[in-house]
Amino acid sequence: MIRTSALRETPTLVGKSVCLVPLGPEHTDAYFAAGLDEEVRRLKGAHGHLTYEQARQWCESRAGRSDRLDLAILAPGDGRYLGELSVYAVSPENETAGYRIALSAIEFTGRGLGKEATQLVLEYAFDRIGLHRVWLYVYAFNMRAIAVYRSCGFHVEGRLRDSLLWEGRRHDALLMAVLRGGYERS
Incomplete structure (x- = not known):
């Protein structure tokens, strides 16, 4: 049985190079700016971008949800916004959820930040929420992300x-998944 209360707990997960904190109103400017980056949008398959008002409403509405977990990825030293991630489409009956991650600029890729953030959130998803399976979609041209997920x-x-x-x-998009016990701990 999964603990949906773990989705509302607004965890802070700290690694060596990233700190995951609840996505909130204080991240609106950086979240909006990331959506303007053409390469970030291509990797996400997002044809358009949010207006500033839509970004503000999104960031303000993330707290206290029991159906998903939205976290900002920050640099631990200076709190610089590096991106965001979500555990979403949580199915308590099946003990499954979807996962997505987006670094806010291409300059943050290739440094292990996405891998560390993914490992931290998978540990939380399996150990604290109690999920059995986490799945995602990734575009087949995003070889760097596919390698990280593997x-x-x-x-x-x-x-x-x-x-x-x-x-x-x-x-094409690839459907990928990891099962509890099959993920690499950080």
Whole structure:
């Protein structure tokens, strides 16, 4: 049985290079700015971007939810916003949930930040929430992310053919998942 109360606890998870804190109104400016980055939007498959008001409303509405967990990824030393992640589509009956992560700028990729954040959140998802399975979708062209997910214990389970049309080209998305006991601890 999963503990949905662990979704409302607003955890702070601290690693060597990242600190995960509840996404809130104080992150609105950085969250909005990240959505303007063309490469970040391509990796997410987001054709448009939120208005500032939509970003503000999103960040303000994250607290106290029992159906998902939204965390900001910060640099532990100076609190610089590095991105955000979510455990969402939680199914208590099946002990499963979806996962997504977005670093806020390409300059943060290739430094192990996404891997560390993913390991921290998987540990929380399995050990504190009590999930059995965490799944995600990643576009097949995002080889760096696929490698990170594999290193965290995710396995490809399927392919959604031609699921993204970006600048006239179609791209597949991969369904990946990791089971409790199959993830790599930080």
